[in-house]
Structures are given as C-alpha cells and as structure tokens.
Amino acid sequence: MSRNKPPVPEVDLRARVLAASVALITEEGLAGLSMREVARRAGVSHQAPYHHFPDRASILAAIAGDGFLQLAEGLELALGKKGTPSERLRLGGRAYVEFARRHPAHFRVMFRPELVDLEAYPEGKAAADRAYRALEQLVAGVVEVGGWPEAHAQGLVLVAWSFVHGLSSLVLDGPIAKTLGDAELEAAVEGAFEGFRRLVDGPGAKKVRRSTRR
Amino acid sequence: MSRNKPPVPEVDLRARVLAASVALITEEGLAGLSMREVARRAGVSHQAPYHHFPDRASILAAIAGDGFLQLAEGLELALGKKGTPSERLRLGGRAYVEFARRHPAHFRVMFRPELVDLEAYPEGKAAADRAYRALEQLVAGVVEVGGWPEAHAQGLVLVAWSFVHGLSSLVLDGPIAKTLGDAELEAAVEGAFEGFRRLVDGPGAKKVRRSTRR
DNA sequence: GGATGAGACTTGACACCGTCAAGTGGTCGG
DNA sequence: CCGACCACTTGACGGTGTCAAGTCTCATCC
Numbered sequence: 001m002s003r004n005k006p007p008v009p010e011v012d013l014r015a016r017v018l019a020a021s022v023a024l025i026t027e028e029g030l031a032g033l034s035m036r037e038v039a040r041r042a043g044v045s046h047q048a049p050y051h052h053f054p055d056r057a058s059i060l061a062a063i064a065g066d067g068f069l070q071l072a073e074g075l076e077l078a079l080g081k082k083g084t085p086s087e088r089l090r091l092g093g094r095a096y097v098e099f100a101r102r103h104p105a106h107f108r109v110m111f112r113p114e115l116v117d118l119e120a121y122p123e124g125k126a127a128a129d130r131a132y133r134a135l136e137q138l139v140a141g142v143v144e145v146g147g148w149p150e151a152h153a154q155g156l157v158l159v160a161w162s163f164v165h166g167l168s169s170l171v172l173d174g175p176i177a178k179t180l181g182d183a184e185l186e187a188a189v190e191g192a193f194e195g196f197r198r199l200v201d202g203p204g205a206k207k208v209r210r211s212t213r214r
Numbered sequence: 215m216s217r218n219k220p221p222v223p224e225v226d227l228r229a230r231v232l233a234a235s236v237a238l239i240t241e242e243g244l245a246g247l248s249m250r251e252v253a254r255r256a257g258v259s260h261q262a263p264y265h266h267f268p269d270r271a272s273i274l275a276a277i278a279g280d281g282f283l284q285l286a287e288g289l290e291l292a293l294g295k296k297g298t299p300s301e302r303l304r305l306g307g308r309a310y311v312e313f314a315r316r317h318p319a320h321f322r323v324m325f326r327p328e329l330v331d332l333e334a335y336p337e338g339k340a341a342a343d344r345a346y347r348a349l350e351q352l353v354a355g356v357v358e359v360g361g362w363p364e365a366h367a368q369g370l371v372l373v374a375w376s377f378v379h380g381l382s383s384l385v386l387d388g389p390i391a392k393t394l395g396d397a398e399l400e401a402a403v404e405g406a407f408e409g410f411r412r413l414v415d416g417p418g419a420k421k422v423r424r425s426t427r428r
Numbered sequence: 429g430g431a432t433g434a435g436a437c438t439t440g441a442c443a444c445c446g447t448c449a450a451g452t453g454g455t456c457g458g
Numbered sequence: 459c460c461g462a463c464c465a466c467t468t469g470a471c472g473g474t475g476t477c478a479a480g481t482c483t484c485a486t487c488c
Binding site for chain 1: 242325370372377379402
C-alpha cells in the first residue's frame with residue numbers, strides 16, 4: 001500500500017531535480033527552465049526543490065560546476081595522450097567542442113555570468129580553473145616545441161581558447177546551427193580543426209619535429 | 215494644460231522601446247529584460263509596446279537585426295581599408311570584438327536562437343548574411359595571397375570566425391570578464407590578435423609579401 | 429460641421445513564474 | 459511517549475507576458 005510515491009522515488013530528489021533541469025534546458029532552451037516545471041517533472045510539489053537548492057541560481061550553478069568538471073577531465077585526458085604537442089592540442093580542442101555538443105545545456109549555462117556568478121560557488125570556480133590550467137598546458141607544449149617567443153604564450157592560450165570556444169558557440173547557437181545538419185556541422189568542425197592545425201604547424205607542414213619532452 | 219505627456223513624447227515610441235530594452239539588457243543582463251519594465255522606462259502603460267512589436271521576441275529580433283547590420287558595416291569598412299589582406303583581416307577581427315564590447319546587449323541577443331529565431335525575420339537574416347560574406351572575403355584575401363590550398367578556405371573562414379567570436383564571448387561573459395579590468399582585457403585582446411597574426415603570417419614573419427590585388 | 433473610423437494608447441484580467449511562510453506526516457534518539 | 463527534525467506540501471504574494479476590451483485623438487468624408 002505504498003504506491004503514493006513519486007515516479008522514481010529511489011533516486012534522491014537533488015539528482016532528479018538536476019537531471020530534469022538539464023533535460024528541460026536541452027529541450028526548450030534556457031528560457032524554458034522553470035522551477036515549477038522542474039518540480040512537476042520530478043513528480044513533486046513546486047517547493048520541494050527548495051529543500052535541496054536555495055534558489056534557481058544555485059541549480060544553474062550546480063549544472064555549470066558539473067560542466068566545468070567534465071570539461072576539465074576531457075582536457076586533462078587529452079593532455080595525457082601520446083603524440084606531438086600539436087596533436088594533443090587538437091585532441092583537447094576536439095574534446096572542448098565535443099563536450100559542448102554532447103552537453104549543450106551545461107555549456108550554455110557555464111558562460112552566463114548573469115545567471116551563475118561563478119565566484120560565489122567555489123567548487124565551480126575551482127573546476128573552471130582546472131580546465132583553464134589544462135588548456136594552458138596544452139598550448140605550452142606547442143609553444144615549447146614550435147619556436148614561439150615565450151612572451152606570446154599567454155596570447156596563444158587565449159587564441160586557442162577563443163577558437164574552440166567560439167567554434168563551440170557557433171556550432172551550438174550560431175546561424176550555421178540552424179541551417180546545417182548534424183553531419184555537415186561535424187564536417188565543418190573537422191575542417192576548422194584542420195585549418196587551425198595548419199596555422200599552428202605551418203601551411204606546408206605534414207609532420208612536426210619530434211618532441212622528446214617527458 | 216497639455217502636460218500629461220510621457221517624458222520624451224517627441225520621439226516615436228518604437229525607438230524609445232528599443233532604446234530602453236537595450237539599456238535594460240546592458241544594465242541588468244538578458245534576464246532583467248521585461249516588457250513591463252521597458253514600458254515603465256518609456257513612460258507608457260504596460261501594453262503600449264505591443265502596438266509596435268507583436269511580442270517580446272520581436273523586440274529582441276529587432277535588436278539582433280540592428281546588431282548584425284552594424285557588425286556587417288564594421289566588417290565591410292575593414293574590407294575596404296588599404297594594407298595587406300592579413301592586416302585587413304586583423305582590422306575586421308578587431309571590429310568584431312570592438313562591436314561586441316561597445317554593444318554588449320546587441321551581441322548577447324544576436325546569438326541566442328531560442329530567443330530570436332533569425333529565420334523568421336528576413337531583414338535580420340539578410341544583415342547576418344552580409345556580415346558573413348564580408349568575413350568570407352576578408353579571409354579569401356589571406357588565402358589568395360598566402361599559399362593556402364583553396365580547398366581549405368572554408369575551414370579557415372570558420373577558424374577566423376570562431377576565433378573572433380569566441381574572443382568576444384570570453385571577453386564579454388567568460389571567466390576572465392569578471393577577474394580582469396578593462397585595460398587588462400584590452401591588453402589580452404591585443405595579445406590574442408598578435409598571436410593570431412603570427413599564426414596566419416608564420417612565426418617569424420614581420421612583414422607580408424605585397425599584395426597587388428585590386 | 430458632425431459622423432465615422434482608424435490608430436495609439438490604457439485598463440483590466442488571466443495563467444504562470446520565483447519565492448516566502450506556514451503546515452503535515454513520518455522517523456528516530458532519549 | 460514525545461519532541462525535535464526532515465522531506466515535503468499547501469497557500470499566498472508580487473511580478474511577468476499577453477489576450478480582450480475600453481478610451482481618446484484626429485484625419486477624412488458626407
């Protein structure tokens with residue numbers, strides 16, 4: 001006689017709220033996210049989520065934190081791979097774009113300071129820093145081996161970050177996202193990475209000088 | 215006895231609504247934009263704006279359209295400048311970032327398909343296309359003169375676009391936007407452009423072969 | 429010159445939103 | 459047994475976007 005339970009009572013509500021929020025953002029965009037709809041989907045009253053999150057912003061912060069964590073892990077994975085620094089950088093870049101495409105809801109929330117204010121959520125901030133450091137190291141490898149003046153390393157980090165971030169944004173929400181299909185988008189991404197590789201390695205370079213690092 | 219007038223009655227309401235919307239987004243972010251607050255600021259009743267825009271989305275669409283127009287003009291201006299193709303590309307890129315920094319409200323609205331749906335507003339779409347074509351030509355100049363395989367031109371357009379778009383997004387809303395001051399941001403942008411130029415022109419290149427085009 | 433009708437704007441209502449405040453039922457340590 | 463706590467519900471408040479129905483002004487036509 002214990003059937004007056006919510007649909008999935010065995011999972012704790014906090015996780016269900018987060019999952020419902022992500023699903024809602026994925027389906028209807030950020031504007032479609034409403035506390036009450038989330039509660040409805042989780043099968044609880046409209047106030048139940050407030051027992052696990054103080055307010056709407058904290059839900060978004062939790063999602064953003066999750067996102068930065070996954071992003072950091074993806075970049076660190078690329079950093080640990082074998083191959084030339086340039087290849088590792090490319091892998092990291094692909095991981096960045098891949099993350100955005102696989103977790104669009106997370107990605108869209110992560111870079112909306114008016115919704116999240118990362119500074120107020122230390123663990124999210126820490127994850128974001130971790131991701132940045134991984135990116136920095138990926139670029140450092142290329143700088144070290146490619147004959148770039150050390151002074152420009154910082155600029156190159158921002159170039160690489162801007163490139164992958166902009167590509168992710170455009171693929172997700174840019175004009176091309178509407179007009180191109182999935183396969184075409186993938187081809188465009190691949191073409192962009194190939195272009196970027198040529199910029200980094202030089203137009204003619206087919207292979208890079210061996211790195212003996214580490 | 216005709217003093218029961220709104221604050222600035224001589225300007226037509228449509229323009230005032232748009233201006234108030236932009237100001238509101240600039241001050242409080244996209245979340246702070248509310249039809250009623252806009253109406254309040256324009257000194258009219260909460261329904262008055264509906265006589266000039268069918269709904270909230272149309273206001274945003276008008277702002278986005280304006281934005282794409284200004285962006286296109288900025289890029290076309292760079293395209294018409296003297297100098298090497300690489301220099302023109304850089305000018306165009308700076309125009310892109312400059313636009314984002316000077317008109318953050320416009321920029322934030324322009325790439326939010328869930329808010330705007332550009333396809334439904336032909337003139338906005340046309341302006342966006344114009345901007346894209348200008349960018350395409352800026353890159354084409356570099357490809358033509360720089361010994362790049364023609365086949366990779368499309369990829370390079372996306373690289374350049376991603377770079378300037380990502381840089382703009384990061385400078386406006388990325389983690390660095392919070393921690394860095396205005397002057398530091400400008401320095402970072404300059405550093406990124408210098409890094410990108412080195413990628414395009416080659417690491418050692420101080421000057422580019424003269425272009426006799428046009 | 430008075431009727432007419434269209435446009436610009438207001439007033440009022442509705443459902444929905446985020447959030448504060450006050451219950452409600454069950455579990456558990458003493 | 460009992461009170462304190464916990465997870466949750468119910469109810470209310472002010473704010474939102476938008477539909478529907480006035481009102482007010484003024485150019486136009488008979």
